[in-house]
Amino acid sequence: MTQESPLGLVLWTTDIQALSRFLSVVGGFTVEGQHPGFAVLRADGASIQLHADETFRGHPWHEALTREGVARGIGAELRLRVADVEQSYSAALRLGGLAIEAPCEVEGTRECQVMGPDGFLVTVWQPL
Numbered sequence: 001m002t003q004e005s006p007l008g009l010v011l012w013t014t015d016i017q018a019l020s021r022f023l024s025v026v027g028g029f030t031v032e033g034q035h036p037g038f039a040v041l042r043a044d045g046a047s048i049q050l051h052a053d054e055t056f057r058g059h060p061w062h063e064a065l066t067r068e069g070v071a072r073g074i075g076a077e078l079r080l081r082v083a084d085v086e087q088s089y090s091a092a093l094r095l096g097g098l099a100i101e102a103p104c105e106v107e108g109t110r111e112c113q114v115m116g117p118d119g120f121l122v123t124v125w126q127p128l
Contacts, residue, residue: 008047011120012065012072016050018095018117023048026092026116026124027080043080073120077113080124085110088124092116 013019020039023029029041029048037052053059053066065072082088085103089112093099097114100121104112111125 005045005047008049009078010049010051011118012051012053012059012061013118014053015117016052019050019120022092022095022097022116022122023080025095026082026088026097026114026122027078028082028088072118076121078120078122080122082124082126085112085124085126088112089114092122092124097122 011019016034016037016039020031020034020041023041024031027043029043031039031041033040037055039050041048041050051059053062056062080088089099089103092114095116097116100113100115102112103110105128106125108128109125110128111123113121113123116122
């Protein structure tokens with residue numbers, strides 16, 4: 001039996017397929033299940049669930065996200081360890097990601113930042 005990580009993440013998104021693909025290609029996550037309105041991704045014991053807005057109208061941010069257009073992910077940064085930062089960075093840009101910080105060395109790591117689908121800030125990094 002695989003032990004589940006004590007931390008799981010749920011991201012609300014306008015496009016389950018686009019964000020699933022982005023996290024899979026750029027961050028190395030495996031898509032374990034994907035249905036209209038929902039997806040589950042895993043990597044090294046970490047779990048990310050993607051939910052479409054319409055899956056739970058009782059969500060406290062539902063109105064702000066769907067009617068007011070509040071940006072998603074403000075104040076959050078997804079940090080994903082990858083095998084090859086340059087490869088992940090190039091893949092992110094090919095998938096429509098917005099370059100925020102090109103690959104560079106930072107305190108014993110190689111990392112970069114991109115803005116992914118729905119405005120989620122993603123940092124991919126690898127140890128040097």
